Amino acid sequence: MELTQDYRALDARYYMPAFSRTMKIVRGKGARVWDAEGREYIDCVAGIAVCSTGHCHPAVVKAICDQAHDLIHCSNLYYVPHQAEFAEKIVEISGLDGGKTFFSNSGAEANEGAIKLARLATGKKKFVSFTHGFHGRTLGSLAVTHKPAIREPFEPLEPKCTFIDYGDVEALKRAVDEDTAGVFVEAIQGEAGVLPAPRGFFEEIREICEKKGALMIADEVQTGMGRTGRWFAYQHTGVAPDIITMAKGIASGFPMGALVAREGLEFKKSEHGSTFAGGPLACAAGRATVRVIEEILPSIPTKAERFAAGLAAHNPRVFGLMIGVTVGERCAEAAAYCAEHGVLVNCAADGNLRLVPPLVITDEEIDTAVGVINEALR
Template identity: 35%
Template sequence: MNLFNVYPLFDITPVTAKDVYVFDEKGTKYLDLYGGHAVISIGHAHPEYVKAVSEQVAKIGFYSNSIQNPLQVELAEKLGKLSNCDEYELFLCNSGAEANENALKIASFHTHKKKVLAFKNSFHGRTSAAVVATDNPKIIAPINAQQEVNFVDFGDLESVEKILTQNKTCAVIFETIQGVGGLDESTTAFYQGLEKLCKATNTLLIADEVQSGFGRTGDFFAFQKHKITPDVISMAKGMGNGFPIGGILIHPKIKASFGLLGTTFGGNHLACAASLAVLKVIENEKLMNNAKEISNYFIKNCDSISQLKSVKGRGLMLGLEFDFPIAELRKKLIYNHHIFTGSANNPNLIRILPSLTVKKEHIDLFFDALQQEL
């Protein structure tokens, strides 16, 4: 049997990894400044993480959500404390797409409306409603198109108001910093205006923090810089440091009932142990502070790159935009210098999404390689 061929693959086969490095089957060492799409938050094979997952799987790895699981309670308490979102309630699932799917579903249940408002250049996942709220017609199948989504320009409050006042929209879903779209972030006035319009029209405000959450921007969630209170917050990627886990934080004004949401694997014992280890390391090693410090250092180094058009993003969710396509440059960084970086919908932008443990010496290696290739 062959694999279903949907991924263009680089000719690299990682077999081991440690902190910000991965090693292939030949022993070649690669600097990982992409973290597998921002998934690796506390470094590959962090000792605390390995210990927590290993000890948990030796006890019990999984049972259904029909029994008590104290690890879920512990995770909710720890997450609430570290994120300063204590007032929210936690529902656990398996991925970012599933988190957004549940966020949109709960918005429709709560408001009894069915349309969604999203923003151009967005990415929210590949499941039924999440994929239609993603601004990419190529990945929307006919069966998905039954969902009704309005797209407006990111930052256009006037268009948002025109749509919401029609009273047909259950949710506005937004990325504080658009990940796949190319690291664009709007203004505080825009996000606060969104919140005000949603409150006035009985529309839920969903903050998609799947990529930007768990400390990546230097704040626990990227929206917190803008002093807003979303009704639902979705999260996933950095939440488990590679173990599949996602979740939504739900404002207490939204009431739970038995059967409203559900999942087989979500919130299993192993997933909770993995995420608890991530939170412990983020807190103990002050990784949100490190994200800010290394971000400042990275941005200062950008002054040395004359070909650079702009620097986008915040914390360790960064983009380097040039005035030429970067596909070949990324290949040279991988094959000539053994450095992983990411791409975006913007063909001229390199994405930088390293582990929050990254150090200045690693940034130096990247800029040395970049200058050589440019």
């Protein structure tokens, strides 16, 4: 194959057209990336909240390379290097004292695991989730994801799930019954455009779940790993879920996810498994990622304030480095303008501009990005 062959033609010929894309990113460093034509961008997408420590953070790169020299893969038939140590750290930062973790390869897989664990633990079959929520595209995680455009082609789906309006406590009370295994909820709905849960909503969910014997499952795939200024967004509420799922920023771009369950909730032998989950490279990358985030976590609120002040004219929704701006039908046009002027942003649902930059983004980069976004929204 000729290396000079046009990548667009190759993609069109050999890759299923499941994505809409206009550029090829070939290199990254910190909060900046470069495309195949050599153009430089401040990346406020970060792989959709994935590149938490920035692109190619030296500590993460070193951890992956060092581990790759020793062992790339080890089956879970054996004790895996770094796995128990990283599990200990994830349980610690989750705040679920006495809990245990299970690693996966993605957020969708983590949510699949949560579905299985909730069914095992409760003996119940059904779930409740919320409109505009997003929990993944595998059949199980899609079953608890509301978005009709991606659900309906694959129906009927299992498990059975009732969807109610985000924040509607009375509807939640009616929906959670004696056969409800769990309630899936995001503290901030990222795919919907960075929409926060109403004040007191998590407390209400917790109370309803306890009354009905259902498990409260907090999906922190996008909001976790320091994104909102705490390790997990639910920690702003003072309420502890039964299960937390996570992925995206957990290993700085190395494919990984996890679920953490409170004390007393765990898979027994042969109830769950995975060939690749929690492998040596993933756990090495994850441990390095957590160490970096520990250092920069105190700076997130200040960076959030800088974004909020810079975008104040557009009434942004700012939760740490998770930012939404309602733009409407001009969202795609605004995102394209930003890209043309060296800033990558993303359109989430319903015309909402979404920014989820690397946590290492600098003040100078924030100011530059804000300037371009303001120009685009004028």
